[in-house]
Amino acid sequence: MIGEIDIYGLFIPPLLILAIAAWFVSGLLRRGLRAVGFYGWVWHPPLFDLALYVLVLSALTALTAWLR
Secondary structure, eight states, X not given: OOOOEEETTEEEOXXXXXXXXXXXXXXXXXXXXXXXXXXXXXXXXXXXXXXXXXXXXXXXXXXXXXXX
16 A cells, blocks of 8 residues: 655555545546437436446555556
8 A cells, every 4th residue: 555645745546646646536537428429328327326326436555556
């Protein structure tokens, strides 16, 4: 696990930074999927959005662990 990130004496957990990045990436993916019309096939859009966020967060976490 990566240690905390020190920003002027404030220690920030790396998962917080990954969560913010995943929120941004999943937002871009949601916009793209809406523009294509994919949400017409989705039964429960908020549940799909949550699952998409969890998948992106997991992928980013695995990617940072793999890059170390």
